[in-house]
Amino acid sequence: MTEQYKIFEATLSGTSVGNPYQDIWLKAAFTDETETVEVNGFYCDEGIYKVRFMPRKPGIWTATTRSNDPNLNGIALTCVCSSAQPGNHGRVLPRNEVRPQSAATEEDKFHFAYEDGTRFQPFGTTCYAWVNQPKAVQEQTLETLKAAPFNKIRMCIFPKFYTYNTTDPERYAFQGNAQDGFDFTRFDPVFWDDLEKRIAQLDELGIEADIILLHPYDRWGFAKMGYETDVFYLKYAVDRLCHFKNVWWSMANEFDLMPWKPVEAWESYARVVMGRDSYGHLRSIHNCNVLYDYTRPWITHVSVQRLDIYKTAEMVSEWRQLYQKPVVVDECAYEGNINLGWGNITGEEMTRRFWEGCIRGGYLSHGEVYVQYDQIWWSHGGTLHGTSPDRISFLKQVMADAPENVAPLKLTPENYVDNWDVPCLCKEDDQSYYLYYFGFFKPLFRTYKLPEGNSYELELLDTWDMTVTKLPGVYTGSIRIDLPEKQYMAIRMKKVEA
Amino acid sequence: MTEQYKIFEATLSGTSVGNPYQDIWLKAAFTDETETVEVNGFYCDEGIYKVRFMPRKPGIWTATTRSNDPNLNGIALTCVCSSAQPGNHGRVLPRNEVRPQSAATEEDKFHFAYEDGTRFQPFGTTCYAWVNQPKAVQEQTLETLKAAPFNKIRMCIFPKFYTYNTTDPERYAFQGNAQDGFDFTRFDPVFWDDLEKRIAQLDELGIEADIILLHPYDRWGFAKMGYETDVFYLKYAVDRLCHFKNVWWSMANEFDLMPWKPVEAWESYARVVMGRDSYGHLRSIHNCNVLYDYTRPWITHVSVQRLDIYKTAEMVSEWRQLYQKPVVVDECAYEGNINLGWGNITGEEMTRRFWEGCIRGGYLSHGEVYVQYDQIWWSHGGTLHGTSPDRISFLKQVMADAPENVAPLKLTPENYVDNWDVPCLCKEDDQSYYLYYFGFFKPLFRTYKLPEGNSYELELLDTWDMTVTKLPGVYTGSIRIDLPEKQYMAIRMKKVEA
Numbered sequence: 001m002t003e004q005y006k007i008f009e010a011t012l013s014g015t016s017v018g019n020p021y022q023d024i025w026l027k028a029a030f031t032d033e034t035e036t037v038e039v040n041g042f043y044c045d046e047g048i049y050k051v052r053f054m055p056r057k058p059g060i061w062t063a064t065t066r067s068n069d070p071n072l073n074g075i076a077l078t079c080v081c082s083s084a085q086p087g088n089h090g091r092v093l094p095r096n097e098v099r100p101q102s103a104a105t106e107e108d109k110f111h112f113a114y115e116d117g118t119r120f121q122p123f124g125t126t127c128y129a130w131v132n133q134p135k136a137v138q139e140q141t142l143e144t145l146k147a148a149p150f151n152k153i154r155m156c157i158f159p160k161f162y163t164y165n166t167t168d169p170e171r172y173a174f175q176g177n178a179q180d181g182f183d184f185t186r187f188d189p190v191f192w193d194d195l196e197k198r199i200a201q202l203d204e205l206g207i208e209a210d211i212i213l214l215h216p217y218d219r220w221g222f223a224k225m226g227y228e229t230d231v232f233y234l235k236y237a238v239d240r241l242c243h244f245k246n247v248w249w250s251m252a253n254e255f256d257l258m259p260w261k262p263v264e265a266w267e268s269y270a271r272v273v274m275g276r277d278s279y280g281h282l283r284s285i286h287n288c289n290v291l292y293d294y295t296r297p298w299i300t301h302v303s304v305q306r307l308d309i310y311k312t313a314e315m316v317s318e319w320r321q322l323y324q325k326p327v328v329v330d331e332c333a334y335e336g337n338i339n340l341g342w343g344n345i346t347g348e349e350m351t352r353r354f355w356e357g358c359i360r361g362g363y364l365s366h367g368e369v370y371v372q373y374d375q376i377w378w379s380h381g382g383t384l385h386g387t388s389p390d391r392i393s394f395l396k397q398v399m400a401d402a403p404e405n406v407a408p409l410k411l412t413p414e415n416y417v418d419n420w421d422v423p424c425l426c427k428e429d430d431q432s433y434y435l436y437y438f439g440f441f442k443p444l445f446r447t448y449k450l451p452e453g454n455s456y457e458l459e460l461l462d463t464w465d466m467t468v469t470k471l472p473g474v475y476t477g478s479i480r481i482d483l484p485e486k487q488y489m490a491i492r493m494k495k496v497e498a
Numbered sequence: 499m500t501e502q503y504k505i506f507e508a509t510l511s512g513t514s515v516g517n518p519y520q521d522i523w524l525k526a527a528f529t530d531e532t533e534t535v536e537v538n539g540f541y542c543d544e545g546i547y548k549v550r551f552m553p554r555k556p557g558i559w560t561a562t563t564r565s566n567d568p569n570l571n572g573i574a575l576t577c578v579c580s581s582a583q584p585g586n587h588g589r590v591l592p593r594n595e596v597r598p599q600s601a602a603t604e605e606d607k608f609h610f611a612y613e614d615g616t617r618f619q620p621f622g623t624t625c626y627a628w629v630n631q632p633k634a635v636q637e638q639t640l641e642t643l644k645a646a647p648f649n650k651i652r653m654c655i656f657p658k659f660y661t662y663n664t665t666d667p668e669r670y671a672f673q674g675n676a677q678d679g680f681d682f683t684r685f686d687p688v689f690w691d692d693l694e695k696r697i698a699q700l701d702e703l704g705i706e707a708d709i710i711l712l713h714p715y716d717r718w719g720f721a722k723m724g725y726e727t728d729v730f731y732l733k734y735a736v737d738r739l740c741h742f743k744n745v746w747w748s749m750a751n752e753f754d755l756m757p758w759k760p761v762e763a764w765e766s767y768a769r770v771v772m773g774r775d776s777y778g779h780l781r782s783i784h785n786c787n788v789l790y791d792y793t794r795p796w797i798t799h800v801s802v803q804r805l806d807i808y809k810t811a812e813m814v815s816e817w818r819q820l821y822q823k824p825v826v827v828d829e830c831a832y833e834g835n836i837n838l839g840w841g842n843i844t845g846e847e848m849t850r851r852f853w854e855g856c857i858r859g860g861y862l863s864h865g866e867v868y869v870q871y872d873q874i875w876w877s878h879g880g881t882l883h884g885t886s887p888d889r890i891s892f893l894k895q896v897m898a899d900a901p902e903n904v905a906p907l908k909l910t911p912e913n914y915v916d917n918w919d920v921p922c923l924c925k926e927d928d929q930s931y932y933l934y935y936f937g938f939f940k941p942l943f944r945t946y947k948l949p950e951g952n953s954y955e956l957e958l959l960d961t962w963d964m965t966v967t968k969l970p971g972v973y974t975g976s977i978r979i980d981l982p983e984k985q986y987m988a989i990r991m992k993k994v995e996a
Contacts, residue, residue: 309919311809337942337983341919344941346985371942421807421839443842444835444869485835487844 001080005090005115005245008053008079012065014072016047021186021236026051026072028063030079039278040239041065041072045189052243054279055081056090056115089114091245091281092122092208094300094326107407110326110361112282112301119404122328123354123396124152124210124365128217128253129160130381131198132169138198141381145205148384149393152208154250154286154330154365157195157237162217164338164371165379173233178220184229187236196240203246210248210303210330212286213237213273216257223258227265231272238276247281249273250303254288263293270298286330294323305331309341313353316362317408317423327362329353334378335386336369343369343378347387348464352439352488354388354395355463359423359437361408366392394466398492402435403427409434418448434493437463438483445482446491450475454495461490468492499578503588503613503743506551506577510563512570514545519684519734524549524570526561528577537776538737539563539570543687550741552777553579554588554613587612589743589779590620590706592798592824605905608824608859610780610799617902620826621852621894622650622708622863626715626751627658628879629696630667636696639879643703646882647891650706652748652784652828652863655693655735660715662836662869663877671731676718682727690738701744708746708801708828710784711735711771714755721756725763729770736774745779747771748801752786761791768796784828792821803829807839811851814860815906815921825860827851832876833884834867841867841876845885846962850937850986852890853961856897857921857935859906864890892964896990900933901925907932916946932991935961936981943980944989948973952993959988966990 002008014024026041028051041051049072055061061079065072084090093115096108112120125148130141145153159169168178171191176182199209213234216223225233241247251266251273252258266285273283284303285292294302302323306312312332319327334343335350345353354364368377368386375382402425409415409424422441427433431451438446450456458471458481471481474496483489500506512522524539526549539549547570553559559577563570582588591613594606610618623646628639643651657667666676669689674680697707711732714721723731739745749767750756764783771781782801783790792800800821804810810830817825832841833848843851848864855862866875866884873880900923907913907922920939925931929949936944948954956969956979969979972994981987 308809310812311806314808337940339941339944341939341941344939346938346940349938440844440847441839441842442835442844443837443839446837 001082002055003082003088004055004058004084005088006054007243008055008061008081010051010075010077012041012049012051012072012075013047014049014067014069016045019185020049020069022232024049024067024069024072026065026067026069028053028065028077030055030061030063030077032057032059032061037278039243040235040276041067042236042239051077052240053079054243054245055079056279057081058083084116087206089116089118089120091115091279092120092248093280093282105405107361107405109324110320112326119400120151121396121399122152122208122363122365123149123392124154124328124330124363125150126154126331126334126365126367126378127381128154128156128212128215128379129165129169130155131195132156132159133375133380134170137375137380137382140375140383142201142205144381144383145202145207148389149396150366150389151206152210152248152365153202154210154212154253156212156215156253158215158218158222159220160215160217160379161219162379164376165217172220173222173237182221184221184225185232192240196244199241199244199247203244208246208248209244210250211237211241212250212253213269214251214258214261215253224260227268230265230269234269234272235276238273242277242279242281249277249281249283251283251285253286254305255285255292256288256290266292267296267298270296274298284328294319294325299325301326301328303328303330305329306333313357313362313364314360316357316360320361328365329357329362330365331367332357332364334367334369335388336371336378338369338371343367347391348488350386350388351391351395351463354392355437355488355490356423356439358395358399359408359425359435361425391464391466394463398435398461403433405429406433406435430495432495434491436491438487438489440487442485442487442489443483444485445480447478447480449478450493452477456493457496459492459494461492462486462488463490464488499580500553501580501586502553502556502582503586504552505741506553506559506579508549508573508575510539510547510549510570510573511545512547512565512567514543517683518547518567520730522547522565522567522570524563524565524567526551526563526575528553528559528561528575530555530557530559535776537741538733538774539565540734540737549575550738551577552741552743553577554777555579556581582614585704587614587616587618589613589777590618590746591778591780603903605859605903607822608818610824617898618649619894619897620650620706620861620863621647621890622652622826622828622861623648624652624829624832624863624865624876625879626652626654626710626713626877627663627667628653629693630654630657631873631878632668635873635878635880638873638881640699640703642879642881643700643705646887647894648864648887649704650708650746650863651700652708652710652751654710654713654751656713656716656720657718658713658715658877659717660877662874663715670718671720671735680719682719682723683730685734694738694742697739697742697745701742706744706746707742708748709735709739710748710751711767712749712753712756712759713751722758725766728763728767732767732770733774736771740775740777740779747775747779747781749781749783751784752803753783753790754786754788764790765794765796768794772796782826792817792823797823799824799826801826801828803827804831811855811860811862812858814855814858818859826863827855827860828863829865830855830862832865832867833886834869834876836867836869841865845889846986848884848886849889849893849961852886852893853935853986853988854921854937856893857906857923857933859923889962889964892961896933896959901931903927904931904933928993930993933988935988936986938985940983940985940987941981942983943978945976945978947976948991954991955994957990957992959990960984960986961988962986
């Protein structure tokens with residue numbers, strides 16, 4: 001019995017002659033009589049092949065394998081699928097793909113949801129090379145994640161060669177090692193088994209695995225494999241991993257630091273991934289200095305690194321307008337103390353950037369670089385040392401408590417004077433909810449003209465001290481709210497039902 | 499005897515019939531036999547007229563008045579001018595107008611100097627309506643300025659009607675009052691005498707008076723006088739004030755909040771000011787939401803209000819490139835706690851903006867809005883309550899100690915990796931000086947490759963705690979500098995002479 005959105009797996013025996021990774025294809029089309037899902041099986045070494053399938057509806061799904069290896073051809077497979085258990089919501093998708101037309105809002109295109117309709121607001125983190133660390137460190141990372149607010153993690157398949165990250169890993173996606181070189185025609189099944197175990201463990205923690213397929217930080221040759229090998233690798237990666245409901249595809253990290261791969265290659269690689277992904281997971285690509293054209297139809301969401309050192313999460317407003325897709329600022333700089341300006345902002349500033357981005361209708365990812373420790377979270381995982389994760393947790397709860405269809409306040413000539421300086425997330429249709437965030441401003445008070453005919457309860461949120469203080473009474477009309485003259489405050493207004 | 503750069507004044511008697519402000523013109527052309535300076539005299543009420551002249555060279559200057567009033571015509575005037583005393587350097591001008599061609603550098607066009615060649619680096623503040631306050635408050639403002647770092651002040655002639663500033667002043671530029679209305683054809687000589695006294699007192703303190711000629715915050719009618727009256731007023735203002743060496747002309751504050759005055763009017767007003775100003779004082783215009791075209795030839799320097807809430811003084815780099823003139827960010831928001839985002843940043847952030855702008859080769863102006871006090875500095879003057887002025891004083895000393903021809907480090911492919919994130923002011927020609935400012939970054943260390951063959955002394959500057967700590971020893975080659983992992987640090991490197 002396979003639970004809905006989980007993985008059915010059949011293990012088959014076939015040829016081990018020649019190079020089955022290259023030579024053998026294996027397919028199966030699963031049907032429940034109403035729809036059909038075709039999957040690609042894959043080779044695991046020593047004559048072992050696997051066919052995986054993620055059923056998205058309960059019922060009986062059957063398939064008959066097809067292969068150019070007679071031993072793998074014509075095998076009948078049956079997946080009996082039970083309903084999803086509580087907490088299992090399937091893939092994350094753009095909200096406008098999930099929500100029924102009848103309930104659609106303009107705001108849907110800027111957000112995500114699980115495929116069963118459950119709300120999903122990404123609060124990501126970054127541990128690029130955590131699956132390439134010693135096993136004990138990987139286990140520690142999972143322990144840390146259990147207690148952390150993060151529900152998405154940016155992670156590479158290939159190991160990372162970069163300052164503070166120069167050690168060879170134990171195993172690689174391809175067979176071989178740094179001393180003797182790699183066989184770019186054969187994958188290492190143990191590496192992939194280990195990787196899949198980690199993806200599954202993330203799923204158990206409710207964490208989306210934002211898989212970075214290619215990246216430039218390399219001394220082994222994985223960044224410069226060439227077009228054919230790239231495609232060979234991408235197909236294998238997708239054939240194995242697309243059955244995990246919590247997988248997102250990031251075509252590359254800092255694609256523009258691999259200038260030897262032209263835009264045409266990325267577009268082609270995206271088509272390969274889409275062609276092999278039996279389900280249609282989220283897809284994006286991440287920049288360094290030059291933005292990718294996020295209007296491309298294959299891109300489901302913006303996965304952007306801030307271009308400006310000073311104006312970072314505030315750009316969410318512009319990027320939403322420009323791209324009309326969910327905006328995830330996957331790198332807004334990291335909390336920490338590294339010598340370079342991408343990784344030494346304070347916990348306060350990291351927290352501020354999260355709030356700015358969320359109130360503007362976008363999403364942020366966290367990262368941490370405290371270089372005095374053996375493991376640096378941004379690359380190795382391990383443990384967290386910064387001050388922002390607790391505050392991100394607080395923000396995550398505030399965002400979870402907000403009504404689902406909140407949107408950034410639209411500035412008009414009428415409301416401009418009171419609102420030009422501070423972002424506000426609100427529900428304008430029924431005037432039921434307003435969340436103002438004051439960032440580094442420290443006003444002694446603010447004034448508001450509340451919507452006529454409504455009464456509001458007000459709460460003062462200290463986003464740094466993580467407190468919510470209800471203000472006494474009920475508010476109507478033109479009001480003045482006294483504030484503690486501190487940075488990082490917010491005001492939440494909720495309509496009182498008559 | 500009149501000291502060089504100070505004011506010769508002759509008082510003449512003429513007609514008081516009709517409206518001499520409108521009807522009588524009075525001119526004098528002063529010559530020392532090598533050059534001639536024509537000035538406009540002005541009417542002071544009750545048949546009294548004055549001719550003023552600021553001699554810029556020692557010697558004997560003579561003139562014969564000309565007027566359409568026979569009593570004022572043909573009067574011989576003699577100004578005996580002595581050399582400037584120490585501390586008296588004349589007007590401030592763009593440095594490229596002062597410096598001899600032989601010593602000119604590319605950087606001159608971005609900076610100022612006194613006309614005798616002495617260095618001038620503006621560290622301004624803002625007290626818009628200080629001359630419209632009760633006398634005791636004005637005296638208090640001067641007392642405060644004596645101890646403050648500021649050497650330029652932005653101030654209006656007309657009173658200000660705006661939140662926290664709604665009281666009628668005692669006197670106005672024009673005769674009349676708020677109850678009975680104003681005679682827009684007659685000036686109030688007492689008001690102008692008082693204003694001039696304040697300008698002279700500022701000069702004694704070494705403070706440039708950045709005079710705002712027109713502004714929109716008005717309930718008396720001064721913002722909407724119409725073209726003819728505007729010109730009548732501008733001529734009178736310039737005829738009286740241009741003889742003060744410490745005057746700068748700001749055509750308007752937030753010109754774009756007076757949409758009833760088209761750009762053609764501002765251009766015309768600028769020609770009026772230039773035509774009446776016998777000496778050529780600095781000229782600019784200040785924006786709110788829309789930048790003026792600072793490339794206009796009449797504009798001597800950029801007097802800009804930041805357009806973006808988040809990226810403020812950092813824009814100096816772009817504005818220098820765009821306008822090729824000195825860039826003064828005359829409003830980068832104010833330290834304080836007002837309810838609106840233009841006036842409630844921390845002292846830390848105000849100080850950071852000053853440093854960012856100065857290191858990028860520009861200049862900043864301060865302002866302060868703590869609304870719990872009777873006098874709010876930004877408008878009334880009075881006393882200062884913020885934490886930034888002391889730090890601005892520290893920065894002013896650091897900037898005064900820098901070699902004169904420092905310029906922002908030019909990024910090249912070679913130095914990009916070590917320098918993309920942090921601004922640096924340096925002397926690249928002889929590699930003698932580097933000043934790095936880390937802003938809100940808090941690196942644990944930085945690495946630098948020092949210019950080959952040179953040795954450097956290094957100092958760690960805590961720009962908030964206002965300390966300078968010499969690092970032990972002398973530095974050469976590739977170095978690592980350990981830092982205290984605090985915000986607002988700077989590193990100063992000075993070449994050790996062999």
